[in-house]
Amino acid sequence: MEKFLIFIKHHFRFIWRIIEWVNGQMFSLLHRSRLYKVLPGVFRDFSRPPFIYSLLSLEDSEPLFKLINSQNKKDLDYFRPHGFDLLSIKKQFANSSFLMMGVFDKEDLVGYFFLRFFANRTCFVGRLIDKQYRGSGIGRVMNDIMYHTAWRMNFRCLSTISRNNAAVMKAHSKNPSMIILKKLKDGYMLVEFIDQTRLKGKAAQH
Secondary structure, eight states, rough: HHHHHHHHHHOOOHHHHHHHHHHHHHHHTTTTHHHHHHHHHHHHHHTTTTTTEOOGGGGGGGHHHHHTTTOGHHHHHOOOOSOSHHHHHHHHTTOTEEEEEEEEEEEEEEEEEEEEEEETTEEEEEEEEETTTTTTSSHHHHHHHHHHHHHHOOEEEEEETTTTOHHHHHEEEEEEEEEEEOOOOOGGEEEEOHHHHHHHHHHHOO
């Protein structure tokens, strides 16, 4: 199912927009209230100073536009969750199944991460960190917030990763939560992030 959705997203944009609209309605009906009960606890448990981790709002559209478009073009080769023009970013906030979050250094937006939820209890995650803030530990906190939001909602947590993306491959090389599900076209992999603590707990019960 995930492989089919990825194919539609990259080859049939009109059909993908219909799927996203229907999915957004279904997600809102079935899961959105649960999401907003889970989020405060996740942010409380995993946010780390000196940075501020929070949901983004429509008012953050211009800072997000500036953050994305100030990165090196090569850094965006494998990061295309939506359009990067200001209008596309503003429209993305209307997608009820797409959770947009940010990292702030005081007033400055220095990181962007998201969960794209599907009504069948799966979600895809992605992140972008300002080039001047990489290596500061932000990515690890982003991962904790994304993964645990999905896990506490009992959603599968997925991503597509290009084997040609050296930075991401290096970042995930020591990620104990990641398993490879499938090899996709053009050097991509479909991966899942597994809650290891739950696996250990289940194993201890048997």
